[in-house]
Amino acid sequence: MKRSKITYLLLIITTIIIGLASRYYAEYLPDFINLGLGDALWALMMYWMIGFIFPRISPVKLTILSLCICFLVEFSQLLQADWIIAIRNNTFGALILGKGFLWSDLIAYTLGVGTGMTIEKYLLLARVSSR
Template identity: 45%
Template sequence: MIYFLVRILFPKKNISTVILLSLLICYSIEFLQLYQDEWIIRLRKTIFGRYVLGQGFLWSDILAYTFGILSISFIEKIILKYKKV
């Protein structure tokens, strides 16, 4: 989802830039889950906070973000390759 959002916001950027920016956003959100202050805990108890900020840090989420972003970028490269022909 983040990859598509970044691609929509920056349609002229090359794929590697979109990959790096997407990973940076995803990793930042995931590592932000390690921060446990009262105000952010209250925010995480809301629907918005739960879905955007998440509840807890997991290394498996880092792997899932990486796999997902690399997979969709690979699919995009294939589609663009055949679209030009």
């Protein structure tokens, strides 16, 4: 199975736009959605990015790799060295690495990657059935 680079690039861009919009319009969303939406969208973006970089990776490996990267980034937030704190104090660094460790983020990452896996499965099934 080979993923379409154009499709995955569009999915990455769309997810980034939705993620930034969710932050911009956070006041209009319920608190329980705001709690994990950004983290779930970040994990979804990671899923699309890894699928873009490795277009032939199996969906199972893609899911495992995405979760491992998301979890590794979250656990790295326990590291409080000066150099990584300086990176996190930059807006771009904070968007990529986050600011502080939360167990609930692991759930949001799992939901985000699971959403990507589900969408991908749906898209793959739709593409295969249309042939």
